[in-house]
Amino acid sequence: MGARWEGILKGESVLALPQRLGRRLFSLVPSSGRCKFCNAPFRGHYAGIFGMVGYTPSRKNPNICERCIERAPEGGALVPVSVLFADVRGYTSMAERQSSLETTALLHRFYNAASSALLGHDAILGQIAGDEVMAIFVPGLAGSGFPQQAVEAAEALLRGMGYGTPSGSWLEVGVGICTGEEYVGNVGGGGFKDFTAIGDVTNTAARLQASARGGEILMCAATYEAGAGAYPAAEPGHLELKGKRSTVESFRIRIA
Numbered sequence: 001m002g003a004r005w006e007g008i009l010k011g012e013s014v015l016a017l018p019q020r021l022g023r024r025l026f027s028l029v030p031s032s033g034r035c036k037f038c039n040a041p042f043r044g045h046y047a048g049i050f051g052m053v054g055y056t057p058s059r060k061n062p063n064i065c066e067r068c069i070e071r072a073p074e075g076g077a078l079v080p081v082s083v084l085f086a087d088v089r090g091y092t093s094m095a096e097r098q099s100s101l102e103t104t105a106l107l108h109r110f111y112n113a114a115s116s117a118l119l120g121h122d123a124i125l126g127q128i129a130g131d132e133v134m135a136i137f138v139p140g141l142a143g144s145g146f147p148q149q150a151v152e153a154a155e156a157l158l159r160g161m162g163y164g165t166p167s168g169s170w171l172e173v174g175v176g177i178c179t180g181e182e183y184v185g186n187v188g189g190g191g192f193k194d195f196t197a198i199g200d201v202t203n204t205a206a207r208l209q210a211s212a213r214g215g216e217i218l219m220c221a222a223t224y225e226a227g228a229g230a231y232p233a234a235e236p237g238h239l240e241l242k243g244k245r246s247t248v249e250s251f252r253i254r255i256a
Contacts, residue, residue, distance in 0.1 A: 003077075005076050005077040005184075006077035006078075007140075008037050009076075009079040009081075009138045010079050010080070010138070010139050011141075022039075023039045024039075026039035026041065027039045029041045029046050030046075031044040031046075035064055035065035035068060036064055037064055037141075038065060040055035040065045042056070042057055054066050055067055060125045061119055061122070061123065061125065061141065063141065064141065069186075069195050070195070072186055074185075074186050075185050076183055076186060076187065077184065077185060078181055078182065078183055079138060079139070080138070080146070080181055081136060081138055081146075081180070081181070081184050082137040082149075082150035082179040082223060083137075083177070083178055083205040084118070084134065084150050084153065085132060085133070085134050085205050085206050085209035086133050086135075086157055086209065087133075087173065087174055087210070088110060088131035088173055089174055091131035106171065107130075107131065110171055110173070113160035114133045114160070115133070117153055117156035117159075118133070118153050118157065120156060121150070121153035122137070122141050122146075122149055123135035123153055124137075124138065124141060126196050127196065135153065136196070138184060147179045147223045147226035148227050151177060151217065151253075154175040154177060155217065155255060157173070157175065158173060158217070159255065161173050163215045169214065172215070173214060173215075174209055174210075174212030174213055174214055175209060175212055175216070175217045176204075176205050176207065176209025176210070176211070176218045176219070177205055177219040177220070177223050178202075178208060178219070178223065179220060179223040179226060180220075181201070182200070182202065183197065184196075184197045204241065204248060207241035207242055208220065208250060210242070211239055211250075212252075215256070216252055216255070218239075218252050219234075219253070220249070220250060221249040221250070221251070223251075224251040231251065231253055233253065236249070237250050
């Protein structure tokens with residue numbers, strides 16, 4: 001599975017013969033939409049048959065099937081990845097001021113807007129916990145420009161919160177993004193597994209997000225450099241992040 005995960009996540013040819021044959025066979029089934037990893041058809045006359053055995057759009061990303069993500073065996077690979085975290089600012093005080101129903105309704109609105117922005121830029125949704133969302137961008141789905149896809153997704157997310165509009169933001173949200181090589185795949189134990197990214201890239205993205213103010217995107221140097229000058233207004237800096245032994249070079253974008 002290691003070689004298969006690496007091929008899928010990097011967008012390279014899957015090495016195992018059964019997987020190569022499966023992709024070719026699935027591509028022969030007529031469909032206007034199919035899994036980007038295995039070519040399983042999502043629409044058309046035969047989609048129902050495929051769906052009965054798990055080839056249905058994943059909740060992590062509707063362009064991938066469940067069998068390639070949720071139902072895939074435990075395991076993964078070290079691959080290039082961009083990890084994004086978005087978090088609601090002042091959530092504790094907001095929850096204290098509002099009723100539980102009001103807070104829940106606002107969070108659902110946040111989740112929906114964030115998911116729409118992230119999935120629209122070929123992210124794989126990671127965890128959604130409390131006032132925070134996580135997204136993973138890999139070459140096999142988001143393409144070779146996956147770091148820039150992550151930044152564009154962050155911009156779309158903040159604009160979905162109302163930043164940059166005449167009426168202003170309806171929720172204070174900050175975003176952090178980090179890019180590098182990390183272990184990505186299905187991890188877990190005791191009968192539970194989930195698709196995620198684990199390592200320093202994820203930790204740094206979370207710390208960058210914690211340092212971003214509402215309406216800001218904080219990215220690491222690798223993410224910024226991958227944009228090849230696409231963010232001339234980004235403000236450079238060096239941050240002392242919790243748990244990091246040395247300062248982290250960062251670039252800040254403000255969506256006004």
